[in-house]
Amino acid sequence: MIIKNKLIFGWALLLLCTFSCKEDLIEMNINPNAASPESANPNLVLSTVLTEAGKTVLDLGYQDIAGVMQHTQKDGWSGSHNSYDWNRSNSWSGYYAILRNNKFVYEKAVELDQELHQGVTLVIRGMMFGLITDLWGDAPYSQALKGAEGTPEGTFPVFDMQEDIYRGILDELEMANQLLSKPQSAYNSSIESADPYFYGDPAKWQKMANSLRLRFYMRLSEKLPDFAKQGIEGILADPGTNPIITDPGDDAAMSFNTESEGSSWPNNTKFDVDASNYRRLKMCETLVEAMRAKNDPRLGVWANPVEIPLVVDASLPAGTDVIQDGKRYLSPDVLEARNVALEDISQNQDYVGIPPGIAGAQVYNLSPDANQAAFNPHVSWLNDRYREPNGPLLKARLISATEVNFILAEAALKGWAVGGTAEDYYNKAIQSSFATWGLSDQAEVYLQQENVMFDGTVKQIIEQKWISSWTAAAESWFDYRRTGYPELEAGPYTIRSAIPVRFYYMTDERNLNEANAELAISRLETTNYSEVDGANSAWSKPWVIQGTGKPW
Template sequence: MKRISKKIITFSLLFCGLTFSCKDLTELNENPNGVGTESVNPNLILPTVLTEAAKIYVDLGYQNIAGVVQHTQKDAWATEHNDYEWGGDQSWNKYYDVLRNNDLLYNRAVEMKFEYHQGVALVMKSFMFGLITDLWGDAPYTNALKGELGGTDNITPVFDDQSVIYAGIIADLEKANTLLSKSKGEYAGIVDNVDVYYSGDPVKWRKMANSLLLRYYMRISSKQPDIAKAGIEKIIANADKYPLILANTDDATMGFAGNSQNDSWPADTVFDASGSNYRRLKMCATFVEKLQALKDPRLAIWANKVQVPLVVDASLPAGTDKIVDGKRMLSPDKVGSAQIDTDPEYVGLPPSFSALPSAYNLNPTPGQTSYNPHVSFLNNMYKLAKGPLLRVRMISAAEVHFILAEAALKGWAAGSAKTHYEEAIKASFNTWTVSNSYAAYMAQPGVVFDNTLRQIIEQKWIAGWTAATEAWFDYRRTGFPELKAGPSAKRQVLPVRFYYMRDEININKANAQQALSKLQITSFSQADQENSPWSKQWLIQGTNKPW
């Protein structure tokens, strides 16, 4: 693991200087640009940990994982996003890079007796290791961050069992809950404007810690139901000791400064002058059609209406293909056997549609530089570098209520499943500024609570827009939504994990091979054998999910 180097601490200073007012910090170090790890103030490390973790999370949930769960598809450069052509180099280096900085943050906070920073560091440690084990399975954990201490065990660490990592995450979040239980005035060293999530508020960090506890208890619920049940019921029964994110104002989110490509919304057109990254990304037809079926007002917040609808009219003369009043009028012979969507408002791109997805819906300009006026583009706000709705959403009130709805549906003492289901949707509507439509939406037959896990997870999938990783992990665990791979996908079913990267297998061979041997080969693993996105990690082995 020694190849995973620390980011230079001065990046924190640069980020602070560009994005926030950090003049409060100048008194802490006479020469901040030359500060060493042995004397660095935790407030200089904190922005790097928070911003880099958030960017990793949104890059997953707005890019390739959004493709897996069919929130989005791409109509060019699409094989990774649409077809799961991931190759063998899905690196976790940047994840461990954040963790190494976070480890320094924690150790310096212990040395300086900054309990608030210790609590925050444990929350972020849990979040990042949670992502690693969720995505890959077994991973270096106990000895993962000790490469600089010397010794073979530290530079080629063992892979801990996935169950051990989840247990460690839960223990660290319990410890964070205790460390963050004081009033703000009782802590030393808090500088509000370097905390880009919660502005130095320990109460909100404590809620994030306990909400993540719920996330990981539910994550292990199929494998360790007794532990999950006891953990969630303990949290609900002791609300004063375990406060949760139950309102939008407590959501763990991060906005963007919009000063450069590095601190802007991904795939914006401000710093991508060609606009190609925005132009290629389309909402998936699976998602669009579900939203339309439910008359969901969030669709208009997330996507634009199609620019030029298709109209097929049998009364037109053969060979007709012309624009009339902003519509493309076609005689049936001009369509032939092509798969098309004539919806006059919103058209999504079908999942893994073909090797040339840009050709969908009779696009007149297919190819890598296509501009398809017959498929809906994402909302114009996603062209911007920053904005009130352009936020990384690490964990939210909507997610917490959905978790509690599922727990209650299992018969656990978590309150009313119906109430939590309704509160979850309300929280999402509040987030996306459509709260005025909430009552009408909830009155629809397809939305009125039907007491099924399918409905809870489908609504959670919808609410997870731009934060699709949780939707993927829920799909693996429950089989919902019932997503189907498209005709050009690498396999007939959706993948369930990331590849271990080749460098790890080559450099840390013995330990990597041990981890690989514990993956369950499935009929979809094929030539990849153990190290396949279709081999099952411990978390879903023996569950008969998701396929």
């Protein structure tokens, strides 16, 4: 009996130790650095949401869409940038990743009754879903972000029609406007430490919400003119309830304040050993010539003057090809021997851009660098500030006073009641852009030039808006689609002879969510330029421009 009791006691002790060890191991295996959904501080996740959203917008406007809109060209590895050879490689997974984290913060804010967090996350939700539908067309929206629920709808969400997405985000941005209408002291939470845009100021987030509403109403102005008119006039009729961004000091702009690789200006040379990414990105002739024609001082902020200009001089002895006093002098026979026509080079002594979509961009303008090393001394490189990891002008710009004033100039030109004239708003937009780039004192002289003074056309408004969208070129792409301005021509070696109007639906999405993806593709409008691809083409028109005759 004693032996039996000892055995029972021994087993009990062993089990007790086993369970204790298990419990200790479970506790020990909790990662103290990981964010638990139950205990995570929403600001830790919100900070990631806001910074990733900024980097995403900048990546669009500073990289391949800057190539589409002919702000820049690459002189090496240039297929996607110069020629639109995207090959269904543009994925929306990063956009939805931001939205999933944003949803976590919103739901946590509802649980904790944090109206400030709710308002800010609705602004980001509206902006990000707006980008998705702008870029692709129909997309998962009403059933999106529900994958964790394990339902068929969450796993295989429908692609909402583009009109419904735009209407939905406009409603959500109006909700954000209401949530963000209180003074900062009235909220029971703060986002100051997590907010790289406005440092927790709800009034500025409210202005961003309403400014985004203006953006999306204008996006719909060709397709739903009465709806857009009513929306924009309604916002402007009550500025107390619907404040908007009108001053560059209120721009939704994120600085790059650190020198770590993940949070510094993209393509800077501090983290790129041979500076190849910086070097490959050069100015495009289209933007350069548009700005040179207007003596635009912003060009010198964005670009370096050409290092070694070309000078072709018929009075020089035959065979002359010499660099002297910082210039390269050539006799005409040298060009003839290389089968290069005079009109195929640039002799600009200040700024030289690479023409869009040409073959051999790396050797344009008689560059001696034929191996795609991107050392061409005869074209303009980006300004040296873009070598740096940070700086006062290096910002991701989500929406600005410049854009808002151009929107209002266009609305006024349409005859809508927006409290000012088209010319006034046009001038304010340009003044805002000059202030943004540190050139406030030069704006008035610029505006007095004959080819800059307001001529009463939407063409001029959109062309100036396009120039001002430097590093934020995606917005000018969306303007181009609905207006046809600026009047861009695809380069001779682009994969189609027209500017694309959307991204392809990616192959993975079509394979995983086939039925819904194919239905969305069937709603695209095929064009003469999309026949080679089929309906899922970058040249098939999404709903927002179907039937408008724009941009081509």
